[in-house]
Amino acid sequence: MMFRLQKIILAVCVLLIGGINSFAAQPSTQKSAAVLQFHEAGIAYKAEDYKKAIELYEGIIQSGWMSGPIYYNLGNSYFKDKQLGKAILNYERARQLMPRDADLIANNKYAVSQIPNYSLPMQSVFQRIFDRYLNFMTVDEMTWVVFYCFLITGVIFCLGLFLRWSLKVRLWLVTLNCCLLFVHTFFLGIQLTHAQNDAVIIEKTSAKFEPIDDATTYFDLTEGWKVQILKKETGWVKVKRLDRKIGWVKTEAVESI
Amino acid sequence: MKFTFKTAVLILVYALCWLPFTAFAEDPSFEVTVNTKKVALGSALQLTLTFEGGKTDPPQIPTVDGLDIKYMGPSTSISIINGQYSSSVSHLYTVFPLKVGQFRIPALAVNMGGKDLISEPIDIEVVDAQSDAHGQDNQTASIAQSIKDKIFLTLETTKKEAFVDERIGLTIKLFINGLAVKEIQYPQFEHNGFIVEEYGQPKQYQQVIGGARYSVVEFNTHIASTKPGALTLGPVKLDCNLLFENSQHRRLPTTGFDGFFDDSIFDNFFSHYEKRPVTISSADIPIQVLPLPEGGRPENFSGAVGQFALEASATPQEVVVGDPVTLRMKILGTGSLQSITMPALKLGEDFKLYDPQIKEEGGAKILEQVAIPKSEKITEIPAVTFSYFDPERKSYETLTQGPFPLKVNKSEAKDDFKVVGFGEQSSSSSPAQTQVEESFGRDIVFIKDQPGQLQLKGRYLFQNPFFIVMVFVLLGVWGLLIAVYQRKQKIESDVVYARRLYAPQKAKQGLETAQKFMMEGKQKEFYDQVFKTLREYLAGKLHLNSAHFTIGDIEERIKNQAKKKNNPKDSDFTLTQVRTVLDQCEGVRYALANLTQEQMKENFEQMEKVIDYFERNWK
Numbered sequence: 001m002m003f004r005l006q007k008i009i010l011a012v013c014v015l016l017i018g019g020i021n022s023f024a025a026q027p028s029t030q031k032s033a034a035v036l037q038f039h040e041a042g043i044a045y046k047a048e049d050y051k052k053a054i055e056l057y058e059g060i061i062q063s064g065w066m067s068g069p070i071y072y073n074l075g076n077s078y079f080k081d082k083q084l085g086k087a088i089l090n091y092e093r094a095r096q097l098m099p100r101d102a103d104l105i106a107n108n109k110y111a112v113s114q115i116p117n118y119s120l121p122m123q124s125v126f127q128r129i130f131d132r133y134l135n136f137m138t139v140d141e142m143t144w145v146v147f148y149c150f151l152i153t154g155v156i157f158c159l160g161l162f163l164r165w166s167l168k169v170r171l172w173l174v175t176l177n178c179c180l181l182f183v184h185t186f187f188l189g190i191q192l193t194h195a196q197n198d199a200v201i202i203e204k205t206s207a208k209f210e211p212i213d214d215a216t217t218y219f220d221l222t223e224g225w226k227v228q229i230l231k232k233e234t235g236w237v238k239v240k241r242l243d244r245k246i247g248w249v250k251t252e253a254v255e256s257i
Numbered sequence: 258m259k260f261t262f263k264t265a266v267l268i269l270v271y272a273l274c275w276l277p278f279t280a281f282a283e284d285p286s287f288e289v290t291v292n293t294k295k296v297a298l299g300s301a302l303q304l305t306l307t308f309e310g311g312k313t314d315p316p317q318i319p320t321v322d323g324l325d326i327k328y329m330g331p332s333t334s335i336s337i338i339n340g341q342y343s344s345s346v347s348h349l350y351t352v353f354p355l356k357v358g359q360f361r362i363p364a365l366a367v368n369m370g371g372k373d374l375i376s377e378p379i380d381i382e383v384v385d386a387q388s389d390a391h392g393q394d395n396q397t398a399s400i401a402q403s404i405k406d407k408i409f410l411t412l413e414t415t416k417k418e419a420f421v422d423e424r425i426g427l428t429i430k431l432f433i434n435g436l437a438v439k440e441i442q443y444p445q446f447e448h449n450g451f452i453v454e455e456y457g458q459p460k461q462y463q464q465v466i467g468g469a470r471y472s473v474v475e476f477n478t479h480i481a482s483t484k485p486g487a488l489t490l491g492p493v494k495l496d497c498n499l500l501f502e503n504s505q506h507r508r509l510p511t512t513g514f515d516g517f518f519d520d521s522i523f524d525n526f527f528s529h530y531e532k533r534p535v536t537i538s539s540a541d542i543p544i545q546v547l548p549l550p551e552g553g554r555p556e557n558f559s560g561a562v563g564q565f566a567l568e569a570s571a572t573p574q575e576v577v578v579g580d581p582v583t584l585r586m587k588i589l590g591t592g593s594l595q596s597i598t599m600p601a602l603k604l605g606e607d608f609k610l611y612d613p614q615i616k617e618e619g620g621a622k623i624l625e626q627v628a629i630p631k632s633e634k635i636t637e638i639p640a641v642t643f644s645y646f647d648p649e650r651k652s653y654e655t656l657t658q659g660p661f662p663l664k665v666n667k668s669e670a671k672d673d674f675k676v677v678g679f680g681e682q683s684s685s686s687s688p689a690q691t692q693v694e695e696s697f698g699r700d701i702v703f704i705k706d707q708p709g710q711l712q713l714k715g716r717y718l719f720q721n722p723f724f725i726v727m728v729f730v731l732l733g734v735w736g737l738l739i740a741v742y743q744r745k746q747k748i749e750s751d752v753v754y755a756r757r758l759y760a761p762q763k764a765k766q767g768l769e770t771a772q773k774f775m776m777e778g779k780q781k782e783f784y785d786q787v788f789k790t791l792r793e794y795l796a797g798k799l800h801l802n803s804a805h806f807t808i809g810d811i812e813e814r815i816k817n818q819a820k821k822k823n824n825p826k827d828s829d830f831t832l833t834q835v836r837t838v839l840d841q842c843e844g845v846r847y848a849l850a851n852l853t854q855e856q857m858k859e860n861f862e863q864m865e866k867v868i869d870y871f872e873r874n875w876k
Contacts, residue, residue, distance in 0.1 A: 031711050038708040045704055066714045069705035076704050098709070103702040110701055140718040147728070154735045161742045192717075 034065040038073075045077055053077040068098030072107070079111055085202035085223025087111050092200060092226070092257045099135050115224040121243050134187055139195060142188045149181035198257045199239065201225040205254075207247025211236035218247040227254065285310035287367055287374035291352070295382045298357055299407060299436050301501045301531070302381065304350040311369040315348040323383070324360055325353040353501065353533060354383035356403035407434045408499075410444070410539035412491045414480070418545045422562040423648045424481045424593040427453075429493050431537065432464070432471040437500035439532070444476055446493040450486075450546075452595060454479045481562075481593040485548035491541035498532040549646050553653050557600065561645035563592015569658035571638045578668045581627045586641060586658075589621035599624040600641045607632050633667040753800045757875070760797030764790055764868050771864075775857050780845060783857055788842035791835070791864055798871050811835060818874060831870040834863045 041056035057074040060066075071094035079087035091108040098104060112118060123131070137145065153174060160170035201221045208215040211233045219241070221227070230246065231238035237254055240246045285308070292303045304326065306316065318326045329349040354360070362379040408431070415426035429444045443456055460475040482488060549562070568587040576582055588597055594617050604610060613626035628638070640659030647654050718724055748755045767790025774783035796806060799814045815832050841860050845852060852860075 034711055035708050042704060042706065061714065064714050065711045067709040067711050069707060069709040070711075073704040076701055079701055103705075107701040110699060143718040143724075147724075150728075151731065154731065158735060158738045158742075161739070 034060045050077045050081040068094045072104050084114055088224045089200040089255055116222055139191050146184045146188055149177055149184055153177040197229045199227050199229050199254045202255050203253045205249045207249050211248040219245055285369040285372055289376035291379055298383055298385050301351050301353045304352050306348045307345055309345040313367055313369050316365055316367050319363055321360055323356045327351050357383050357385050407436050410493055410495055410537045412493045412539040412542055420547050420562055420648045421485050421549055422481050422560055422596045424479050424563055427478050427480050429476040431474040434469050434471045438497050440498045442496040444493045444495045446491050450484050450488050451480045451482050482546040485546045488544050488546055489541050490544055493539040495537045498534050555644040555653055555655050558644040559598035561592055561597045563590050564647055565590030565645050567643045567656035567658055569641050571661035575664040577666045578633050581629050584626045586624040587621050594622045597622050600643050604628055607635050630665045633665045635665045637662050756797040760794050764794040775861055784842045784845040787864055798875050834867050838863050
């Protein structure tokens with residue numbers, strides 16, 4: 001019986017290791033082309049040919065590849081090209097892939113400080129801690145955390161059964177892990193919602209009460225403002241500003257992160 | 258019957274109660290009247306539109322040039338004659354004449370009760386108040402042709418030509434003749450390109466113009482132009498209220514006392530004055546503003562225009578190093594103090610200066626500034642200069658005061674008081690110990706040299722098929738482990754289940770051994786093994802004591818099971834097989850029977866069929 005159990009555990013470990021390795025396996029030739037183009041773009045940037053750098057970085061992304069440094073460099077190129085909205089947009093995209101990068105944090109902060117009349121609403125201590133933890137990990141990292149919480153919960157449960165731990169110990173450990181699992185699943189859900197709905201204003205626009213050209217303007221948005229997309233109509237998008245003001249803007253003025 | 262006020266009120270109420278019953282019983286009629294057909298300029302008359310036999314909204318009176326007609330409100334009256342009730346509604350208007358002359362209020366048309374009614378036109382005469390009062394044609398007295406002759410506003414300046422920033426006087430006068438005016442506001446006017454000071458206290462006096470005596474209210478202020486060119490000042494507007502007499506006649510219920518309230522005493526009793534807001538405007542005046550000449554302009558000229566005097570002082574004249582010295586400057590004159598910039602004191606590095614206090618007081622601008630000498634080598638405070646442009650002389654002037662002698666003594670070591678920020682100055686003149694704030698530039702951090710871990714766009718980890726499979730595999734593994742645990746628990750707790758579970762495995766091993774013996778032709782060993790295998794198998798499957806069960810026990814269990822499964826034929830056959838095999842085994846074991854290979858094979862197959870039967874029917 002125990003021999004069978006050991007065989008099962010061994011099989012699971014092999015599967016896990018194989019799975020992890022499978023994520024590293026990528027088509028090599030396409031990646032090489034993307035890497036080469038990345039370096040070319042870097043040369044263009046250093047030569048202060050920012051438009052060419054933008055073109056090359058955008059080319060990598062359009063070919064289907066992405067990474068934090070690509071978006072970061074693209075953001076820098078847009079910033080140097082005086083396109084503040086696009087710069088912040090790409091910084092936000094980079095932040096989703098490398099949220100703890102100090103250079104990215106500094107550049108994003110500096111770019112945001114260039115937005116005229118931009119102010120963040122006051123947040124409570126809890127909100128700040130919540131946001132900080134939410135933005136500390138990428139979606140994939142959070143997925144791994146959820147997975148490991150899930151794995152540990154199962155392992156503890158099974159070990160408790162076979163090693164005959166007391167019910168109280170099993171209950172505490174499993175409950176604790178379940179709580180961690182649920183909390184991180186919740187965070188993951190919020191991250192995915194933000195990833196789908198968050199957007200940046202890329203050109204100065206006015207937010208109107210209705211999705212009509214002649215409607216009354218509610219408030220103005222300059223490029224760089226971060227908004228949340230609520231709804232889409234033909235040619236219009238309903239957005240919510242950080243201070244919870246809601247209005248309709250033209251589709252071409254906003255781009256999803 | 259004595260007529261009292263209380264009686265009149267009772268009658269009025271009584272009549273009003275009957276109003277609904279009689280209102281529609283009359284033929285509608287319409288009448289336009291005025292209280293007087295001759296009125297003085299400055300007074301008003303009352304126009305009354307009376308409707309009987311019906312109700313209607315107040316009609317719009319056509320505009321009449323020279324008359325200002327305003328609606329005052331409705332008035333309702335009732336009358337009772339020989340028990341017949343009648344009511345009427347009067348709409349009252351005030352007619353205020355704007356000029357002297359003859360005027361006609363045209364005929365008015367209304368529709369009442371489906372009937373078109375037209376009134377008669379009314380002619381009125383407006384005369385000048387003074388000629389009317391005296392009742393004679395005075396050739397020397399001027400006759401006001403309009404209200405503007407009786408009240409008007411004038412605007413004057415002391416100069417028609419001035420320099421930029423030159424302060425000139427402005428006088429606004431309100432002339433009033435033969436009118437009662439109340440609540441006169443301060444004049445307002447557009448003054449683009451001018452700075453206007455606050456008004457002084459207004460003056461009031463009388464003045465005769467063209468034989469007419471006017472009451473005059475005079476407002477004085479000063480202005481200064483801020484830009485050169487041909488500018489226009491005004492017009493000035495002044496708001497006030499005219500009081501005019503407006504007598505009223507009210508029709509009271511006629512109960513046989515019609516003329517009672519028509520007495521002239523009561524006319525005067527009920528007449529009163531009404532307020533009429535008016536805005537009086539003056540003409541505008543042109544002013545030519547000249548730019549200041551460029552030639553001869555001193556370097557320290559700061560824009561002061563006028564005639565000024567400068568006073569300055571520095572006290573005390575003897576101090577210790579670190580003690581304060583107060584510098585006081587006073588500029589007074591005829592020019593605009595607002596445009597004056599006080600002279601800056603250039604005291605050099607030897608003094609520490611504090612922010613000056615500047616104030617305007619008594620027509621002068623005063624500056625007070627504290628300076629602290631840092632060295633005992635100081636002997637004086639430099640002179641101060643003030644330059645201005647004199648518009649009368651048309652030249653720049655410079656006033657100088659000082660220098661002011663100052664004796665500065667060395668501070669004693671025992672002095673407790675020390676001025677913050679000072680230390681003893683050494684001959685090597687060490688740099689001042691001030692903290693210089695370092696300023697840092699801001700820009701973005703440079704790009705990254707490496708692309709990092711490339712990944713496919715828009716693909717998250719949880720969308721990876723292998724990840725999903727891994728999760729399900731994990732779930733499967735846990736499910737399997739739980740099933741294993743539960744089986745283990747059952748085996749440990751349920752003996753019947755455990756025996757039944759392991760019986761086929763043991764039987765299989767037994768069959769393999771028996772087959773081996775059969776192939777080798779070892780009859781005794783074969784039948785021993787068969788006997789052992791079958792007994793252990795049946796004991797485990799049927800939960801019997803393997804050492805002590807009989808064929809009867811087996812028969813009973815088989816028959817019960819056959820009833821449940823409803824296959825008695827099969828069970829009988831199996832029972833026969835079991836008996837045969839066991840008999841053969843006993844025959845060989847105890848009777849030393851000698852059986853052929855075929856018989857051994859047949860018995861082996863029978864045993865297999867028995868085991869098969871039980872495996873199929875006993876779960």
